Amino acid sequence: MKHQPFEDWLLNEKLITSEQKRELTSHLRTCAYCSALAETGMALNAVKAVSPRAGFTDRFQMRLAQRKIADRRRRVWGSILFTFGGLALLAWLMSPYLITFFSSPATWISTLVEWGVYLITTLQAMGQAGFVLLDVIPGFLSPFMWMILLSTMAGISLLWSVSIWRFIRVPQGR
Amino acid sequence: MNDELTWVIQAQQGSDEAFTKLVEEHQTHVYNLCYRMLGEPEAAEDAAQESFLRAYQNLQRYDRNRPFATWLLSIAAHYCIDRLRRRKLSVFSLDEENDEGVTFEIADPASPNPEAESVKREERDRLHILLKDLDATDRAAIVLRYWNDYSEIEIAESLNLTVSAVKSRLHRARRALAGMWQEDKPRTRAERRPHETPAF
Numbered sequence: 487m488k489h490q491p492f493e494d495w496l497l498n499e500k501l502i503t504s505e506q507k508r509e510l511t512s513h514l515r516t517c518a519y520c521s522a523l524a525e526t527g528m529a530l531n532a533v534k535a536v537s538p539r540a541g542f543t544d545r546f547q548m549r550l551a552q553r554k555i556a557d558r559r560r561r562v563w564g565s566i567l568f569t570f571g572g573l574a575l576l577a578w579l580m581s582p583y584l585i586t587f588f589s590s591p592a593t594w595i596s597t598l599v600e601w602g603v604y605l606i607t608t609l610q611a612m613g614q615a616g617f618v619l620l621d622v623i624p625g626f627l628s629p630f631m632w633m634i635l636l637s638t639m640a641g642i643s644l645l646w647s648v649s650i651w652r653f654i655r656v657p658q659g660r
Numbered sequence: 661m662n663d664e665l666t667w668v669i670q671a672q673q674g675s676d677e678a679f680t681k682l683v684e685e686h687q688t689h690v691y692n693l694c695y696r697m698l699g700e701p702e703a704a705e706d707a708a709q710e711s712f713l714r715a716y717q718n719l720q721r722y723d724r725n726r727p728f729a730t731w732l733l734s735i736a737a738h739y740c741i742d743r744l745r746r747r748k749l750s751v752f753s754l755d756e757e758n759d760e761g762v763t764f765e766i767a768d769p770a771s772p773n774p775e776a777e778s779v780k781r782e783e784r785d786r787l788h789i790l791l792k793d794l795d796a797t798d799r800a801a802i803v804l805r806y807w808n809d810y811s812e813i814e815i816a817e818s819l820n821l822t823v824s825a826v827k828s829r830l831h832r833a834r835r836a837l838a839g840m841w842q843e844d845k846p847r848t849r850a851e852r853r854p855h856e857t858p859a860f
Contacts, residue, residue, distance in 0.1 A: 496834075497830075497831050497835075518842055519839070521842075522842040523835070525841060526787065527834070528783075529786070530802070530834075531806065532780055532784065533807055535688055536695055537687075538691040538704075542683070542705075543680055543687065546709055547680060549709050549713065550676070550716065553713055
């Protein structure tokens with residue numbers, strides 16, 4: 487059976503002329519599908535909203551208070567775990583050096599000095615290596631290559647920023 | 661500045677009292693959407709509460725140029741859609757409405773035509789049952805359109821869809837409902853009114 491244009495009229499709920507109304511009425515008498523469409527349309531237009539049980543706001547306030555307590559507790563436990571975890575990791579990494587603190591003062595002073603010297607020389611070496619690279623590399627790379635390199639780095643930075651933003655963003659309504 | 665915007669601003673500044681006023685103002689809309697989406701009063705209550713909690717947590721992200729109700733119902737609709745996707749709703753019974761004390765429409769014998777009122781109620785109940793067979797997003801579109809009287813543009817904003825997608829979803833849902841209504845009709849009549857004298 488041909489449902490057009492009746493289906494369109496019913497779906498779009500447009501105002502129709504009296505002539506169209508007559509055509510529609512006569513079509514509805516013979517077409518079960520369009521008749522069902524009209525009946526569901528009428529039923530949908532007659533729907534009623536249901537209200538929640540009394541005291542919804544009070545229950546919400548209780549739930550909000552519980553959620554706040556749970557969030558606070560989670561944050562406290564998170565901080566404790568993070569701090570103690572970090573300290574444990576640090577202690578584990580530092581354990582070979584920490585042991586020297588239990589030896590004679592001369593040993594740990596010499597270890598400390600060794601460490602300081604090592605740190606300073608390493609930083610100096612890294613700085614010198616950086617200067618050498620900065621002197622040498624520009625000669626090897628053409629301006630075009632520099633452009634590509636900088637664009638790639640900018641792209642990676644942008645990707646990184648977007649990833650962080652997407653990671654920390656809480657989607658609306660989820 | 662209207663009351664609602666004042667409450668929103670106060671709530672964004674940390675006033676729980678102002679947010680409570682917003683809850684009072686919108687509880688029926690949110691609960692009704694959740695109820696029509698999930699079908700069960702308990703699940704609807706839980707979803708409505710959760711939607712308000714999410715709104716509370718994300719209040720700083722709310723754009724004041726947008727209607728608050730649209731934003732709130734968007735949160736509720738997405739929450740219900742997610743919930744429906746996570747679990748297949750097995751059965752939802754209208755009888756539970758009585759147990760929970762939630763509005764259950766009973767034909768008023770004092771009304772001018774109690775029989776017509778009863779038929780209307782029966783049709784609304786049927787519609788409520790048929791809704792559960794619709795796709796979650798289509799169902800949300802139908803509920804926002806007919807229960808909340810939202811325009812296609814508002815539905816599109818609430819469900820993050822284009823207006824043409826909303827139109828197409830509404831049409832698809834209406835066709836599906838009509839199909840199910842047609843299939844359900846003979847069975848329902850035979851089951852529901854066995855005592856009635858045939859009209860012929």
